[in-house]
Amino acid sequence: MPCWEISLTTVEFQVKNIELLEKAINALKWRYAINNNKVTTNMGITINLKDQTVTCSDRQQDVVNRLKQQYSHEVIEQAAKKKRWVLSRKEENKYIARRY
Secondary structure, eight states, X not given: OOTTOOOEEEEXXXXXXXXXXXXXXXXXXXXXXXXXXXEEETTSOEEETXXXXXXXXXXXXXXXXXXXXXXXXXXXXXXXXXXTEEEEEEETTEEEEEEO
């Protein structure tokens, strides 16, 4: 492929809670803008809230994966708070939930 062409990839990303998505983006210390059901970040990814997809270049799959992981973490934290569980980090991306 010539160097002036950019190959884009579309990945499924089901966002059920926009507040948690914003919290995940802020936790990653990214900047973003929301316009017409689309979230665009300074990392070069666009999240279509209506279609539940993420569009990025092929080279930015790791960026999308970091966002998905952080969003999942925020969802788990919210669920734990609702159930009055305490999360403790066991290792990267592994947590233990205890109810006291």
